[in-house]
Amino acid sequence: MENQTIGNRLKYQRTLKGLTQEQLSDASTVGIRTIQRIEKDEVTPHKQTVKLLASALEVCIEDILIIDNPNEEAIQKKWMLLIHGTPFLGFIPFGNILFPLFLWIHKSKDNKVYDLHGKSVVNFQCSLTIYFIISLLLFFPFPGFNFFLTGAIVLFGIIITVRNILTSINSGTCYYPLAIPFLKAT
Known part of the structure; x- marks a missing residue:
């Protein structure tokens, strides 16, 4: 029912x-x-x-009475940790995009929260990868300058990802600045 x-x-x-x-x-x-x-x-x-x-x-x-499942919140926190934390598995080329993408595809129909957070992570990781590639290509016109830019992009990605892991677990929210909206929120 x-x-x-x-x-x-x-x-x-x-x-x-x-x-x-x-x-x-x-x-x-x-x-x-x-x-x-x-x-x-x-x-x-x-x-x-x-x-x-x-x-x-x-x-x-x-x-008749809707009784909240106390385990449901713990399960949701674990999924949030997984959705926001899988970009750290980027040791496989484009793993920072593929792992969250697979999780989003798998969980987006289960809960609107997973859909929203999954899209946010995928959008941010795709954007970050594009920024990273652009910074690497800047080596040719600006050798040396791209080293600092590439380092800043990697550091920015790590800080934003860790911050969003914590905020998604604690308050259920996420914010990924500079993310290009490839996947639109519905």
């Missing part, structure tokens, strides 16, 4: 049992107006109200 609000879940369980709102009100001693407001997602019911409704519908409270 993919109904994600308490109101949708309650309505689903009520119609599954073939009850009207009035019948559910009589069976649960919860007012009909309260049931209507819950089903329209106008209010968040008290736990006792959900218990009365679940008992009247003869279902588990978990069938």
Whole structure:
């Protein structure tokens, strides 16, 4: 059942049992107006109200109440660490792009957060690679100057990547400056 609000879940369980709102009100001693407001997602019911409704519908409270999975946040933090940290596996040519790209392709459908962060990482790593190649090509017209520019680009990439690993794990946000938006955010 993919109904994600308490109101949708309650309505689903009520119609599954073939009850009207009035019948559910009589069976649960919860007012009909309260049931209507819950089903329209106008209010968040008290736990006792959900218990009365679940008992009247003869279902588990978990069938109505959305209970957050405490492990889900830990799993999301691990994926954030992986998505933002895989560019450090760039010892394989273009690995800094390919590893995050594969992760983004794999996880983008699971969660909008993974989609947004994956696009940000891929955009930044593609941009960084282009800047790096340009700095290497500047060796021919400006020998010696490109050494400092190339070093600055590598250092910039490391600092921004580490900062985004930490902010994505702690606050769920990321910011990659100077990233060319190859993959647009939807």
